[in-house]
Amino acid sequence: MRKVIHYELVVIGGGPGGLAAAVEARESGVKSIAVIERDTELGGILQQCIHNGFGLTEFKEELTGPEYAERFIRELERGGIDVMLNTMVMELHHDRRLVVTSAEKGITEIHAGAVILAMGCRERTRGAIAIPGTRPAGVMTAGTAQRYINVEGYRVGERVVILGSGDIGLIMARRLTLEGAKVLAVAEVMPFSGGLMRNIVQCLEDYEIPLLLSHTVTDIIGRDRVEGVVLQQVDEKLNPIPGTEKRYECDTLLLSVGLIPENELSRMAGIQIDPMTRGPRVNEQMETSVPGIFACGNVVHVHDLVDFVTEESRCAGRAAAQKVLAKAEVADPPKIEIQTIAGTGIGYVMPQRITQAGAADRVTLMMRVKKVYKGAEISVSADDREILRKPFGHLAPGEMVRLDLSSGLVPSGSRTIGIEVIEKQ
Amino acid sequence: MKEMVCIVCPKGCHMKVERNQEEWIVTGNSCNRGKLYAIEEQRNPSRVVPTTVAVSHGMHPRLPVKTARPIPKQLIRRAMEEISKVEVDAPIEQGQVIIENLLGTGVDVVASRRMNRV
Numbered sequence: 001m002r003k004v005i006h007y008e009l010v011v012i013g014g015g016p017g018g019l020a021a022a023v024e025a026r027e028s029g030v031k032s033i034a035v036i037e038r039d040t041e042l043g044g045i046l047q048q049c050i051h052n053g054f055g056l057t058e059f060k061e062e063l064t065g066p067e068y069a070e071r072f073i074r075e076l077e078r079g080g081i082d083v084m085l086n087t088m089v090m091e092l093h094h095d096r097r098l099v100v101t102s103a104e105k106g107i108t109e110i111h112a113g114a115v116i117l118a119m120g121c122r123e124r125t126r127g128a129i130a131i132p133g134t135r136p137a138g139v140m141t142a143g144t145a146q147r148y149i150n151v152e153g154y155r156v157g158e159r160v161v162i163l164g165s166g167d168i169g170l171i172m173a174r175r176l177t178l179e180g181a182k183v184l185a186v187a188e189v190m191p192f193s194g195g196l197m198r199n200i201v202q203c204l205e206d207y208e209i210p211l212l213l214s215h216t217v218t219d220i221i222g223r224d225r226v227e228g229v230v231l232q233q234v235d236e237k238l239n240p241i242p243g244t245e246k247r248y249e250c251d252t253l254l255l256s257v258g259l260i261p262e263n264e265l266s267r268m269a270g271i272q273i274d275p276m277t278r279g280p281r282v283n284e285q286m287e288t289s290v291p292g293i294f295a296c297g298n299v300v301h302v303h304d305l306v307d308f309v310t311e312e313s314r315c316a317g318r319a320a321a322q323k324v325l326a327k328a329e330v331a332d333p334p335k336i337e338i339q340t341i342a343g344t345g346i347g348y349v350m351p352q353r354i355t356q357a358g359a360a361d362r363v364t365l366m367m368r369v370k371k372v373y374k375g376a377e378i379s380v381s382a383d384d385r386e387i388l389r390k391p392f393g394h395l396a397p398g399e400m401v402r403l404d405l406s407s408g409l410v411p412s413g414s415r416t417i418g419i420e421v422i423e424k425q
Numbered sequence: 426m427k428e429m430v431c432i433v434c435p436k437g438c439h440m441k442v443e444r445n446q447e448e449w450i451v452t453g454n455s456c457n458r459g460k461l462y463a464i465e466e467q468r469n470p471s472r473v474v475p476t477t478v479a480v481s482h483g484m485h486p487r488l489p490v491k492t493a494r495p496i497p498k499q500l501i502r503r504a505m506e507e508i509s510k511v512e513v514d515a516p517i518e519q520g521q522v523i524i525e526n527l528l529g530t531g532v533d534v535v536a537s538r539r540m541n542r543v
């Protein structure tokens with residue numbers, strides 16, 4: 001018979017999201033907690049992000065990824081939390097039953113009082129973007145290259161072209177340059193970079209690596225190994241412009257073309273997914289559409305700063321603890337239902353719904369704009385009446401916007417909170 | 426006048442720096458840290474250098490390290506060469522000094538993580 005074990009709280013994923021959520025739940029009084037991680041160690045993606053730039057908000061210091069992870073791993077090691085490494089969650093059901101597997105212990109079933117999803121995200125691959133040409137060696141995602149170089153110690157190539165100017169692509173351009181490779185160009189299909197400004201400055205400008213906006217790869221040359229790629233300019237509709245083809249002799253093409261929240265388990269449990277974020281729809285407490293299952297970090301929406309992952313994950317940890325420790329005699333706060341709506345210029349808004357009376361007075365809305373604005377205002381309205389307007393000197397899709405709603409702004413009884421960008425003429 | 430983007434915090438203010446005889450004039454910054462950065466970037470640009478060194482008997486073949494403080498930008502290449510010569514043996518503690526006084530800068534290279542011996 002299959003072994004069944006019980007926990008008050010199970011956290012899936014041992015990256016910064018899972019670590020912060022587990023520690024916070026313990027501090028809130030949960031006595032039996034398990035963190036399940038498929039990798040050989042805790043820390044998630046941070047262990048391969050050896051560059052500095054983490055923790056400016058959380059610790060007021062500029063830490064490397066491993067250093068940031070280490071602070072939370074040490075917190076976890078203070079006790080009260082079981083860590084299952086090399087263990088993969090295979091199934092998650094809406095009644096909070098999990099099936100996990102490890103080489104050491106085989107298949108185990110776990111029943112949990114509450115579950116926190118913290119599985120992070122994965123990279124989009126070549127299949128997801130359909131580049132024509134042959135399929136030689138030397139084409140890989142930027143994150144895979146990052147792991148090869150920083151953890152395993154392989155060289156990935158000598159002459160490199162990078163497609164996509166998200167943060168991972170930018171970070172890898174610098175890393176490869178410092179390791180002695182020649183990065184010929186970073187091509188970005190959009191007319192703006194999806195990465196943080198600081199990364200454009202520190203990773204490209206510092207090393208005079210050209211950033212080719214409105215350019216994409218239209219051909220890959222080489223049979224066994226990449227011998228070159230063709231970059232081509234694109235028009236406003238992102239279609240390649242004939243006659244602008246330029247061939248680059250290179251042995252490696254790195255793809256940094258986006259991240260997708262890892263939500264197979266969420267779908268299996270019947271959790272509603274937001275088509276814009278591609279993560280679970282959550283309320284202000286990070287609870288998904290399935291009661292008792294919470295989510296935080298990159299599995300919910302892709303973050304550029306780990307500090308906000310930590311903040312969001314603590315919120316999920318506290319809320320899950322409340323759920324687990326709830327006394328029958330204490331009534332839940334009255335329920336309301338406010339939907340947040342991404343209007344003109346806004347890609348998505350998080351949380352997607354607000355469900356507790358009073359919560360609209362202290363919620364932080366997180367959102368991304370769809371394009372670059374130099375000087376614009378973000379307008380917030382409740383049931384179509386404007387309640388807040390805030391000017392921004394610079395807005396870009398690569399930089400998440402956070403807006404705190406303060407007490408009394410949202411009239412009681414409101415059904416929707418809409419956000420839009422108002423461009424200055 | 427030089428236009429630049431502040432990279433001290435993720436806000437990334439767009440600043441302008443100008444030299445007015447002995448004084449630097451910075452505009453566009455939202456806080457004083459930005460102003461200090463702008464002036465420093467003109468006088469003596471420097472960066473923290475994160476990289477890896479080979480480690481034996483660890484759970485991974487590479488150990489992430491960094492310069493404990495920023496070093497002058499023009500020394501980055503030489504710093505990389507110097508750091509790449511080093512090989513260490515696990516166990517290593519986080520913060521452990523891997524190279525003392527890198528290239529005479531007075532800055533140490535330290536381990537970014539612990540690496541247990543396996």
Ligand SMILES: Cc1cc2nc3c(=O)[nH]c(=O)nc-3n(C[C@H](O)[C@H](O)[C@H](O)COP(=O)(O)OP(=O)(O)OC[C@H]3O[C@@H](n4cnc5c(N)ncnc54)[C@H](O)[C@@H]3O)c2cc1C
Nearest residue numbers: 013015016017038044045053089119120168297298305306
């Ligand atoms: C290349 C790169 C550079 C970045 N640079 C910066 C930066 O400079 N500054 C900054 O602040 N932020 C940066 N970030 C962002 C930050 O690192 C991430 O937002 C953060 O790590 C997300 O944390 P997470 O816990 O949600 O996900 P992750 O760190 O991805 O952790 C998820 C964990 O879940 C595990 N998992 C997944 N599925 C299962 C399963 N079924 N069973 C068991 N375990 C599972 C995974 O193995 C993984 O360990 C960067 C991110 C990347 C990818």
Ligand code: SF4
Nearest residue numbers: 431434437438455459
């Ligand atoms: S000027 Fe201040 S607020 Fe603006 S980016 Fe620099 S440190 Fe941040």
